[in-house]
Amino acid sequence: MSITIKDIASTLGISPSTVSRALNGHPDISEKTRKSVKDLAKKMNYQVNQMASGLRTKRSFTIGVLVPKIASHFFSSALSGIQEVAVANNYQVLICQTNESQNQERKYVKSLLSAKVDGFLISLAKGQKTITHIKAIVDNKVPLVFFDRISDSFNVPKIEAEDFKGAHRAVTHLIDTGCRKIVHLAGPDNLTASYNRMQGYKQALKDKNIPIDEKLIIPCDFDPENAKKAIHRLMGQNGDIDGIFTVNDELGVEAILTLKSMNIKVPDQVSVVGFGDFPICRIVEPNLTSIRHNPYQIGLEAAQCLFSQINHKNIDGGSRRVIPSELVVRDSSKTK
Template identity: 40%
Template sequence: MQRHLTTIIDIARQLGISKSTVSRALTDHPNVNAKTRQRVLELAEQLDYQRNQLAISLLTNQTRTIGILVPEFISYFFPRVIISAQQVLTKAGYNVVICQSGESYEMEVSNAHTLLANRVDGLLVSHTKETRNFDHLRTFQRKSIPVVFFNRVCEDMNVPNVTVDDYRGAFVAVEHLIQSGRRRIAHLAGPDSLPNTRNRLNGYRDALLHYGLPIEPELIISYDLTLEKANIYINHLLNLPQPPDALFTINDPTAIEVLKVCRSRGLHVPNELAIVGFSNDPISELVEPGLTTVVQPVDDLGREAARLLLNAMEGSATEMPERVVLPTQLIVRGSS
């Protein structure tokens, strides 16, 4: 049998005080005697009183809910960012609704509409590799709902964002390979629709030019971030008449796939092929040999994104949206 839903009227009747006083006590209104507030809260807990959040949101025009929209949960990266952001947002008194799009633009649009329908107060978003039209996210702006991008950003939307220094991270990674004696360095890049892909590619190219090495188009391959395609292109590079002596990859899962291919082909890493990844996934130090990689400050990324959104929602954001770029660091392990 369904339990009776406790209301403000029930609490007021049992305590012999007005409904308005009970309501103010439950919403932590300052004009309520401390002893009365304590009596109300204790009885509310005993009766398992649940606030009507829908009614409160209609009155205040706030749901105290934040939407977080990410492209995937397969890698460790996005869950880690979400955890860090959620810690900041929860401490500030917000609930979080998380949607992942499976790298599908259509699913991202659907998720955005769902978050709008649930009247979120703000949105943290990292878009899919397929996203080129951002009208579904501009709708939040038109409705005065603050939006903050992280990691994957829309450069055409004038909103705050936080990224890592992809260019510098890539430059230092390739510089390390060059200083280790490598001269034919290949790059497996991500989709060119993503700004971080372009920034890492530019860092790769500029490092080669800085050290007087040629940029060879046959050694640069952009792909869709699936490991199936990565495997095909890794083997393609290794089958070239003059195969590369080093490989810098867009991320660690790709670099680990390179390690697997080398093992299957009997190639020695790093003597025959040096490998550097990007992101410092937890598994990167567990594989053999350990993976040299560029560390992204993932936890800081989540915290900064949450901070930027809270500032925007509280009206303390500056007229020029804040753009935060976090530093990266190279960790050298056995693969290079």
């Protein structure tokens, strides 16, 4: 039904081989033939059948992307960056949302492997334990790049946000503006990003000779409800808490809203600093001080790294690229 190379060949009275070569810009073909083929292709609205050419060339011109959640500022921005690079390389992007489920992740990897994608861009679901499906990708020698949610168990390139340094910067800012008893509303610590932010928090305290109190580190699993409960509990028993550093901006916003509902003044009584610099920082009141990282850039560089593997086959093993971050001071923290 859909028109093929053969149709063009027969109307032009030449062979399909020649049509294929003309369409693909093969140097052997005469200018005249090339032109007549291209003109007719355009006129007939010919579109190469990617399944057929992919089967022949072993290239699907498709990459697969796994993210925990599409509907999040971080990942949807990263996806934009990825798409940008993919388009520039004439590639399609298969986007899969794992919903933080390893099971779902496993299924997607299987089906993307079956779709013969030329490469994978993966931000892991939380709770990583059994990652045999990732091993399947590596075993099949399909290029793979981790971004944001990475795993050190594999010798593949990784693109990360500046988690440790960013967190360090955030907490140092809190200390420098007078906070001494600083809570950390943490993410799942089996995620490197969360873990590194927590380490940054700890190191900043150490550097300023403030003792680390493990009871002030609350795992919230990215759930604002947990943040709310934790704040209610902590503020009840520790009247002297004066700062909160959250693993991301959603929890930071929740912290501000909760403190306000308890009639605790932000930042006069308690300062809050988030992580991510999402647009919501400028909506909540007081505006949330945060760490700006660049999800678009992270996606972009992850994709560039993947395509350099796909195109030049230079597998540079477990390289690691950290995208810089910066502190953005707003009204939820004090000035010096």
